[in-house]
Amino acid sequence: MTVYSKKITIHTKERIQFVKVTDLIRQSVKESGVQDGIVLINSMHITSSIFINDDEKGLIRDFEIWLERLAPKDFPYNHNKTGEDNGYSHLWRTIMGREAVVSVQNFELELGKWEEIFYGEFDGQREKKILIKVLGE
Amino acid sequence: MTVYSKKITIHTKERIQFVKVTDLIRQSVKESGVQDGIVLINSMHITSSIFINDDEKGLIRDFEIWLERLAPKDFPYNHNKTGEDNGYSHLWRTIMGREAVVSVQNFELELGKWEEIFYGEFDGQREKKILIKVLGE
Amino acid sequence: MTVYSKKITIHTKERIQFVKVTDLIRQSVKESGVQDGIVLINSMHITSSIFINDDEKGLIRDFEIWLERLAPKDFPYNHNKTGEDNGYSHLWRTIMGREAVVSVQNFELELGKWEEIFYGEFDGQREKKILIKVLGE
Numbered sequence: 001m002t003v004y005s006k007k008i009t010i011h012t013k014e015r016i017q018f019v020k021v022t023d024l025i026r027q028s029v030k031e032s033g034v035q036d037g038i039v040l041i042n043s044m045h046i047t048s049s050i051f052i053n054d055d056e057k058g059l060i061r062d063f064e065i066w067l068e069r070l071a072p073k074d075f076p077y078n079h080n081k082t083g084e085d086n087g088y089s090h091l092w093r094t095i096m097g098r099e100a101v102v103s104v105q106n107f108e109l110e111l112g113k114w115e116e117i118f119y120g121e122f123d124g125q126r127e128k129k130i131l132i133k134v135l136g137e
Numbered sequence: 138m139t140v141y142s143k144k145i146t147i148h149t150k151e152r153i154q155f156v157k158v159t160d161l162i163r164q165s166v167k168e169s170g171v172q173d174g175i176v177l178i179n180s181m182h183i184t185s186s187i188f189i190n191d192d193e194k195g196l197i198r199d200f201e202i203w204l205e206r207l208a209p210k211d212f213p214y215n216h217n218k219t220g221e222d223n224g225y226s227h228l229w230r231t232i233m234g235r236e237a238v239v240s241v242q243n244f245e246l247e248l249g250k251w252e253e254i255f256y257g258e259f260d261g262q263r264e265k266k267i268l269i270k271v272l273g274e
Numbered sequence: 275m276t277v278y279s280k281k282i283t284i285h286t287k288e289r290i291q292f293v294k295v296t297d298l299i300r301q302s303v304k305e306s307g308v309q310d311g312i313v314l315i316n317s318m319h320i321t322s323s324i325f326i327n328d329d330e331k332g333l334i335r336d337f338e339i340w341l342e343r344l345a346p347k348d349f350p351y352n353h354n355k356t357g358e359d360n361g362y363s364h365l366w367r368t369i370m371g372r373e374a375v376v377s378v379q380n381f382e383l384e385l386g387k388w389e390e391i392f393y394g395e396f397d398g399q400r401e402k403k404i405l406i407k408v409l410g411e
Contacts, residue, residue: 001138001275003310003410005379036140038177038270040312040375044386046328052235054183058215059227065215066208066228071340078332078339090333091340094370096231098326101177101238101375103270105142110268112181131384133312133377135272135409136140138275173277175314175407189372191320195352196364202352203345203365233368238314238375240407242279247405249318272409273277 004032004134007044012124018060019119021050021130025102026109028132035107037136042099044131047089047123049096055116063120067092089122096120104136141169141271144181149261155197156256158187158267162239163246165269172244174273179236181268184226184260186233192253200257204229226259233257241273278306278408281318286398292334293393295324295404299376300383302406309381311410316373318405321363321397323370329390337394341366363396370394378410 006028010019021041029039041050053059070091077087100117103110111117119130143165147156158178166176178187190196207228214224237254240247248254256267280302284293295315303313315324327333344365351361374391377384385391393404 001411005310005377005384036142038272040377042375042377044389046326046386046388051231052183053227053231054216056216056219058218059224061215062224062228063231070207070344078335079328079330081332082330087333087336090327091336094325094327094337097234097371099375101179101236103142103177103179103268110142112183112266114183115181129386131377131386135312137138173279175409188368189320190364190368191353193353193356195355196361198352199361199365200368207344234371238316238373240279240314240316240405247279249320249403249405251320252318274275 002034002136006132008130010119010128010130012121015124016064017121017124020055020116021119022117025117025132029104029109029134030107032134034104034134034136037104039102039104040099040133041117042131044129047086047093048128049093049098049120050100051096051120052100052115052117054114067095070095086123092122139171139273143269145267147256147265147267149258152261153201154258154261157192157253158256159254162254162269166241166246166271167244169271171241171271171273174241174271176239176241177236177270179268181266184223184230185265186230186257187237188233188257189237189252189254191251204232207232223260229259241271276308276410280406282404284393284402284404286395289398290338291395291398294329294390295393296391299391299406303378303383303408304381306408308378308408308410311378311408313376313378314373314407315391316405318403321360321367322402323367323372323394324374325370325394326374326389326391328388341369344369360397366396
């Protein structure tokens with residue numbers, strides 16, 4: 001059994017930004033030497049997400065419009081009484097999810113044809129980390 | 138350590154349909170020969186979900202009504218400018234989730250009393266795949 | 275390879291209550307003897323969640339207000355025609371998620387600085403169980 005860990009640093013230019021990370025994860029899986037197993041990919045932050053969906057620009061804009069409708073940025077969140085202004089971002093990350101678990105087969109990520117892995121940043125412009133953990137044979 | 142992979146093909150009659158797959162997963166776990174471990178079950182498509190909830194007809198209808206309220210089918214999604222008409226289905230799958238990870242104990246799925254595993258199809262009437270990956274001893 | 279299983283019983287005083295369980299999971303990881311691997315934590319019930327977010331009182335209140343907005347308690351859910359009155363709680367758990375998978379490194383939970391693990395109870399005041407499964411070396 002092999003267990004392999006890696007962290008990747010992300011620093012987005014925009015406060016809200018979607019970054020495709022499939023190739024970074026694919027590279028980490030190769031480095032792990034795991035032939036058959038799983039990989040866990042998670043954001044280490046409570047205002048960002050790892051999720052899997054389509055790499056299509058229109059959809060990425062739809063996500064932002066939709067999240068704003070479900071949990072508006074400008075809303076009197078109790079969390080913001082602490083001096084923070086990112087209440088919405090904790091809710092956005094809840095909708096989009098913290099982590100993904102993906103099959104590894106033949107030293108490769110085993111994704112569906114249109115599945116791409118994204119890091120969703122909802123309160124960025126500072127250093128954030130993604131944790132990658134590969135387990136298998 | 139044993140790692141076991143399997144794919145199941147699903148073809149729904151309806152565009153939107155919920156299919157209970159607990160027994161298919163239970164069968165795959167038995168085939169794996171894994172006594173103690175975990176099983177990852179994920180949709181390989183970006184317009185469908187694997188999720189765990191109650192097998193109750195009323196609730197299943199509630200899910201569809203609720204998803205339509207959170208992300209209506211008839212809405213000017215940017216994604217639909219590509220010629221697609223399934224913008225809503227990418228959002229529905231985000232709410233319902235891509236994957237589930239379940240404990241395997243004594244060669245069996247270890248679910249709570251009312252937990253049932255569902256495939257949620259949001260843009261069906263064509264061939265789709267579920268990936269099952271069992272890891273353990 | 276080591277696989278370790280444990281169940282924790284939760285009984286909330288309130289029908290809706292958020293319980294921080296990070297220390298209970300940390301303790302279970304130590305008991306497992308796993309140095310490097312992953313831990314799956316899931317609710318065994320369809321009206322409660324395991325999720326990871328910030329331990330901040332205002333945010334916890336925001337979650338409840340927000341869930342009530344997305345899926346009101348007082349709504350004519352089809353599920354409630356069965357005699358149940360907890361239709362909302364199945365939807366709340368869908369939003370908040372069933373499970374979390376976390377890295378284990380050096381015999382410890384490997385969480386981001388602000389990540390805390392919560393049990394979200396949406397139909398409590400009775401005995402519920404959390405399943406913990408640690409896999410690794």
